[in-house]
Amino acid sequence: MSIDPYETLGLTKDASAADIKKAYRKLVRTSHPDLHPDDKKAEDRFKAVSAAYDLLKDPDTRARFDAGDIDAQGAERPQRQYYRDYADAADNTYQRRRGFGQDADPGDIFAEILRNRGAGSGGFDFGGGSRSAAGPDARYRLEVPFLDAVRGAETTITLPGGANLAVKIPRGTLNGQTLRLRGKGSPGFGGGPAGDALITVTVQEHPEFRREGDDILLILPVSFDDAILGAKVTVPTIDGPVGLTIPPGASSGRVMRLRGRGVAGKGTKAAGDQRVELKIMVPKDPDPQLRDLLTAWRETRGASMKGSTA
Numbered sequence: 001m002s003i004d005p006y007e008t009l010g011l012t013k014d015a016s017a018a019d020i021k022k023a024y025r026k027l028v029r030t031s032h033p034d035l036h037p038d039d040k041k042a043e044d045r046f047k048a049v050s051a052a053y054d055l056l057k058d059p060d061t062r063a064r065f066d067a068g069d070i071d072a073q074g075a076e077r078p079q080r081q082y083y084r085d086y087a088d089a090a091d092n093t094y095q096r097r098r099g100f101g102q103d104a105d106p107g108d109i110f111a112e113i114l115r116n117r118g119a120g121s122g123g124f125d126f127g128g129g130s131r132s133a134a135g136p137d138a139r140y141r142l143e144v145p146f147l148d149a150v151r152g153a154e155t156t157i158t159l160p161g162g163a164n165l166a167v168k169i170p171r172g173t174l175n176g177q178t179l180r181l182r183g184k185g186s187p188g189f190g191g192g193p194a195g196d197a198l199i200t201v202t203v204q205e206h207p208e209f210r211r212e213g214d215d216i217l218l219i220l221p222v223s224f225d226d227a228i229l230g231a232k233v234t235v236p237t238i239d240g241p242v243g244l245t246i247p248p249g250a251s252s253g254r255v256m257r258l259r260g261r262g263v264a265g266k267g268t269k270a271a272g273d274q275r276v277e278l279k280i281m282v283p284k285d286p287d288p289q290l291r292d293l294l295t296a297w298r299e300t301r302g303a304s305m306k307g308s309t310a
Helices: 017-031 040-056 058-066 094-096 105-118 148-150 224-229 290-310
Strands: 138-144 151-156 164-169 178-180 198-202 210-211 215-223 231-235 242-246 255-259 273-281
Touching: 017 040, 040 058, 040 178, 138 151, 148 151, 148 198, 164 178, 164 198, 198 290, 215 224, 215 231, 224 231, 224 273, 242 255
Parallel strands: 138 198, 215 273
Antiparallel strands: 151 164, 178 198, 210 215, 231 242, 255 273
């Protein structure tokens, strides 16, 4: 998959913010690891799509990428030197570092310099000093519990130097999603601002719940008698236990829906549902009374069926 975020999302550089969001949602539905648990390529596509969206959804970050200030991973590109300071040097180190050969057009080089000056925050020091520049972004990985990801939480990570960094996990955070903490990266240069901290989240599996989009899936064991006679049972959800009525004659594999008990996204977005799949549990060693009852039922049912076909 291309590392260009526009190509990753199937867009061109003139795409609107709405186009970016629409493309992201479409690709997430077709590549989310929860929907393709055994497809490693789907997981890789999902991570690439999430990273591309994280870069382009923020207007400032998108503008910096379009201007060439950062790469597709959000990292700062190496700071460029002013050509005039190096044009007369014997070894012409600037030309070698920027890829301009001996036959390069000076107009192209000067245009590149002007573009970089316009994109920078502050001018060059014509006395020989370097200009200020933002610090590089710092990248981290964070493993979070399933419920913290779907409900939102706050946690702390310890940085390599021993300092602690507070991280707010938004509700509905997806596996592989990257969180951006502005100004929490490496220090800037020459008085420039610090970079950002980019934190890629890995969501732990849950013993009972499984996420599918904004829906939560749960397999509910149901006793043999509750399935036959019906019952009111208590069902776990991500926000706590709720009541559920099992109708008489329920079969294994039947899916019941708890509206609004799934994952709630940001803002006013409606929560998904919780889908409860029933799994009828037959006792391994039925007691004699149950055996006698079922034996008599089988004989009666068999005789009734023979009579109906006579």
